[in-house]
Amino acid sequence: MNTALLYSLVGIGLFSLGLYALIVHAHLLRKILAINVMGSGVFLLLIALAKRTATPLPDAVPHAMVITGIVVTVAATALALTLMVRVAMENHRAELSDQSQE
Amino acid sequence: MVPSSEIPWGALLILLPLAAAILCFVWPKLAVVTGVVTMLLLTLAVGGFAWQLQREGLYQHAVGGWETPLGIGLYGDGLSLLMLAMTVLVGLAITLYARSYFNQKQARVFWPLWLLLLAALNALFLSADIFNLYITLEMVGLAAVALVALKGGRDALNGAMRYLLATLLGSLTYLLGVALLYHSYGTVDLVLLAERIDNSPVVWAALGLMGAGLLLKTALFPLHFWLPAAHASAPAPISALLSALLVKASFYIFLRLWLVLFAPLGGDVALLLGLLGAVAILWGSWQALRQTRLKLLVAYSTVAQIGYLFVAFPLAAAAGAMLWNGVSYLMLSHALAKAAMFLAAGNLLLFGGHDRIAELDRAVQRLPISTAAFALAGVSIMGVPPSGGFIGKWLLLEAAIEQGYWLLAAVMVVGGLLASAYIFKVVGYAFTRSTATPEPQSIPMGMEWAALLLAIASILLGFTAPWVFALLGIGDPFGGGAP
């Protein structure tokens, strides 16, 4: 088993773990963390797969993608956290509520 | 003066709203003016882009001179043009509506986000590589979430949070698929991918992931769970743009991927999509009929109408380009009609102070323009002639009957009947005798006319099909030659 494959598998593992957590946990912070774990999984996979050729130099394109992806994830996480605080204030707990106002 | 053929209309479509968004953000006092002017300029730009496309055919542009695979390529054909035109048409109405809808404090937040969303949407429709599509899709999603939460309140915040989680899950799943595809073929460019793609397990996994992510964002049954809450709880103009444009954006990516990557691979997948679409039509329509709140009714109607778009997939292999024309047309008319419905529903809600359908009669009778807008848009949603919805449905039904897919044909017809049931459930209140009470408040004319003009446009689409199909054929997006 080469390293690239190992990292890829770990990446996919992280993604699945995050997905599981996203579904089972009700607390919003845990959900947001789960999304972040999923994102890290994908980025790990991208980095690992960057070494797809036999040449010693890895492919630069996936690296660029990961950097862009991280920027997006940071922005999304910031938005999610702000929203979570507002939701927690409205619902009096950091969970989604099913009932509508009326 | 640069001759208009040399103006980079495509780039302007993205840069203009982006710059305007920043301007609005820095200079909130000018927000409304900037928003309106930008929208008008965008209309002009889409016109210019259409003209350019018609003269020169396919639009291709390497951003900053960096060629693909390393750089970012812009790409536009007839399908992109249709989506851009749809965005501008709905955008004009939403701009007109939002001008009066938001108070000053909300407007400071609304205009920058709305312009940002427009920039992201236009960029999405002009992108042709799967990673760039991810970025634009994520931008669209984040701007939309912020807009849903804009007015605050418990329903809206919960709806926004739910929407955010769904949209992030969708785009990460999509990104995982992108990673796998890049690994296999070393490119993210759609055209290059189409040349290199073959039938291997990794490809299947990649396409499955990307498809699932996009279908979640498109809210195809059974992945529609987040949609009704988010679409119904947002402020009216936001609901309109969510249902009219955002759902279409992810569907557009799915369609693009399908046309160049998936279609050669999966006949059974097509059948599965068709069946899900059929269930979506029945389930969405039935739920819409059961709702007691107007905005939820309209939101479930969107779930059903998305079903129609997917019913086309199993028919496409044999029916060819004309069927995709029908799907595009259905998409366009649904966008206009559904936006009109949400705007009209917003007026009724604002006037009556609630959106309980059973108590709507007073509002419905005092706002004849909004009610007319709702009814006319309803005609298009039902697929009754003359309307854009009818043209799209005709082409779909024709293909279904010709190929002997009687079940799908029956579902489409039943869906139309259910649609008429839930629309007339609302429109019927225009004809009761309500007790006359003094007017509590009036709705600004612009808000009523925004809804009505969109609805009229969705009816007029019934007469423009050959012309639109000719434009759609530019660059041959559906294969099989121009219609």
Place this chain on the structure above:
Amino acid sequence: MNESVWLPLLVIASSLIPGVIIFALAERRVKLRTTLNLCGALLKMALVGAMLWGVYHGQHYEVRLALLPQLELVLRADALSLLFVTLSSVLWLVTTVYAIGYLEGSPNRSRFFGFFSLCVTATVGLALAGNLITFLIFYELLTLATYPLIMHRGTEASRRAGKIYLRYTMAGGALLLVAIIWLYTLSGTLEFTPQGFLDGIDEQHHPALIIIFVLLIAGLGVKAALVPLHGWLPEAMVAPAPVSALLHAVAVVKAGAFGIIRVVYDVFGVDFATLLGVTGPLVIVAAITIVYGSLRALFQDDLKRRLAYSTVSQVAYITLGVAIAGPIAAVGGMVHLVHQGLMKITLFFCAGNLAETLGIHKVSEMNGVGRRMPWTMAAFTVGVFGMIGAPPVAGFISKWYLGMGALEMDQGWLILVLAASSLLNAAYFLPILYAAWFCEPSGPWPEERNFGRKETAWALLLPPVVTALLALAVGLLALAPFTPLAWVEFVVQREFVP
């Protein structure tokens, strides 16, 4: 572009444009609204007159507008469509006058007249339709435009009626849509052609064509109120009188009947339909409808409901005439399209007058009404004799041709159906006449309004008198040139001469 293109468009626009303007008018602009209505109606009459003149002299009127790459919206004036267009435009004018009088002072008149004009637009459009898709477009438009008219009063009963009407007609429209698309996938064209366009189709598709025929007739039969699809019609009687008159004499039921004529003659063709064996069952359905409608009418006390069941029965005459598939019966059926229109609209106008002037809604309240409203009841009497088929009123001509046509095609048993129907007509109409003319009023009228020395308002009185006179005239002068009968014979030649 010349007049042959513009004329059909103008005929449509002459009611569409006033309609749209009227929607936008404020409720109190009575004069402007009335002017628009009447000008539109008169203009349409004049345009139709010009078109009649042109078609009679061999002029060809046609407009085409592409809807889809291979499908067009076609408006074409041929002899058959002009029969229906003329009927609609004449009766529109009369009904407009009536409606202006009838609705005086009531709320939501702008809305009413707006949809009223749309209804006429749809009727004229489907009369002029040159192919099935155009027909479908106007057929559905008619559904949507009549719904608000049925709901106009806004009572619980009218909401119920509106709901029932929608259920029937939307389902009918859906069947029609499926049938038309299916037909299109088999034939590749939808253009109305004399003697049909389907006989060239491969024999293996014949079973499919039979199903398509059934679907088409079911879709059209909803509006034509063929039993068992007639349920909406008696319910729709809650609408104001001008609407009932329009629905029953001109717009909705006739649209269905006209569609059946088109399908049998210009889509399938009489010979091909007979070859498929679909005309026989259609004859039976029509015969059942004729007898059933008359029987039900016998037991209605509500005057308008009695008239409604009578319509169910009478409109089936048209279907019967078409389904017998012989030239003479065809003349009888098609001429009944006009004759029944004139007679039934008279009866509904009279019923409206009784309700509006005296508050009479029930047959049992009509004792002695002939003395209070002699002109109205005279018109009513003419209509009744026409319905029974007594000479010289128009209805006699239709029945005569239908009977002769049935004999010509060796379907003698239909004479019995016609006779039974006439007897039943007499049984449910003559007691009304007897009570009205020969009984003493049993007390004060339920809600009398005083019009001085006149029996009722001019706008209410003139229309029934005019239509009654027309019904008499087309019966008396049936053999003169330019009567409906003469025109129908001109139409039928085209279908049956090889």
